[in-house]
Amino acid sequence: MGKVNGRNYTSNSSKLLKHLDKLELLQDGIPTGPVMVHLALTNNCNLNCNYCCYGGRNKKEELTLGQAKAVIDGFSELGTRGLEITGGGDPLLHPDVNEIVRYGKSKGMSIGLISNGVAYDKFTEWDKLEWIRFSSHVLNKPNDALVEKFTNAILKAKEYSNIDLGSVHIYHGDNQALDNVVRFMEFYKVPTRITPDLTKDNAWIEENMLKVADLLENKYNSEFCFVSDFNFKTKKDASTCWMRFVKPYVHADGFVYECPGASFSPENYRTVDDKYRICDISDIVKTYTDSKLLEPKSYGCKLCKYDYQNMLMEDLLRETKHNDFA
Numbered sequence: 410m411g412k413v414n415g416r417n418y419t420s421n422s423s424k425l426l427k428h429l430d431k432l433e434l435l436q437d438g439i440p441t442g443p444v445m446v447h448l449a450l451t452n453n454c455n456l457n458c459n460y461c462c463y464g465g466r467n468k469k470e471e472l473t474l475g476q477a478k479a480v481i482d483g484f485s486e487l488g489t490r491g492l493e494i495t496g497g498g499d500p501l502l503h504p505d506v507n508e509i510v511r512y513g514k515s516k517g518m519s520i521g522l523i524s525n526g527v528a529y530d531k532f533t534e535w536d537k538l539e540w541i542r543f544s545s546h547v548l549n550k551p552n553d554a555l556v557e558k559f560t561n562a563i564l565k566a567k568e569y570s571n572i573d574l575g576s577v578h579i580y581h582g583d584n585q586a587l588d589n590v591v592r593f594m595e596f597y598k599v600p601t602r603i604t605p606d607l608t609k610d611n612a613w614i615e616e617n618m619l620k621v622a623d624l625l626e627n628k629y630n631s632e633f634c635f636v637s638d639f640n641f642k643t644k645k646d647a648s649t650c651w652m653r654f655v656k657p658y659v660h661a662d663g664f665v666y667e668c669p670g671a672s673f674s675p676e677n678y679r680t681v682d683d684k685y686r687i688c689d690i691s692d693i694v695k696t697y698t699d700s701k702l703l704e705p706k707s708y709g710c711k712l713c714k715y716d717y718q719n720m721l722m723e724d725l726l727r728e729t730k731h732n733d734f735a
């Protein structure tokens with residue numbers, strides 16, 4: 410089949426350009442709902458990875474069923490069609506995850522799911538998903554019982570033709586873990602994005618992801634594992650943030666935040682600072698129909714996972730003259 414197209418499994422400006430209707434509204438100064446929304450149902454997790462970018466979270470925080478439905482109602486009313494069920498913790502540990510997925514689908518939303526796969530047997534709504542990304546944490550230092558659950562999760566997802574299956578591996582300097590992941594994903598033919606440990610500093614990320622890219626190309630000649638373009642970008646070029654119109658993050662604490670990458674910037678130390686809050690989930694429609702949301706915001710993040718998209722948004726919203734010319 411040839412090597413997978415990694416840009417189909419990552420956030421990038423190419424995907425953002427598929428939403429010209431929303432971009433045109435923003436360019437005309439009209440606030441609009443975001444392209445998609447990340448919904449973190451719970452901070453509870455069945456693993457304890459020391460490189461978790463949400464490692465400083467309160468693991469007891471969890472949205473109620475009513476809160477989750479309110480989020481879906483609010484963004485659906487605004488015309489948002491993409492719903493990513495994510496964490497925080499692992500969403501499959503939320504007691505109402507199946508009902509929440511059914512509700513999102515009933516509102517006409519396209520739904521993706523991110524999970525470590527361990528609690529796959531608690532999930533029933535596989536036929537409602539567009540895609541699923543399994544985080545491959547259990548392959549770092551294989552425990553037979555956990556690897557069996559992870560493998561069963563992969564095989565279960567493969568039973569459904571509607572699901573675009575993928576995986577994510579966080580590289581934290583362990584080449585044996587990388588070897589485990591590459592061999593597993595090549596065997597099961599699962600497109601897998603290799604991303605850096607974002608709790609490391611920028612110099613470590615840049616140096617090590619170049620090494621990983623070289624290993625994937627020259628040692629493994631991998632068909633299915635890749636390093637995405639934004640995983641090399643450690644220099645932030647955009648001066649403002651516009652992710653609230655692209656992919657805001659609903660935290661398990663009941664607030665909407667600017668983006669799902671706020672905890673990745675090293676100065677935040679694995680938490681999401683209150684300064685990134687956009688609104689309470691009860692105020693979604695009111696906030697997103699207020700022109701004040703179009704005012705530029707800058708948070709001073711040292712690292713921005715979505716810098717390419719923010720650069721595109723800056724170009725889109727920058728005032729220029731002689732616009733009959735290009």
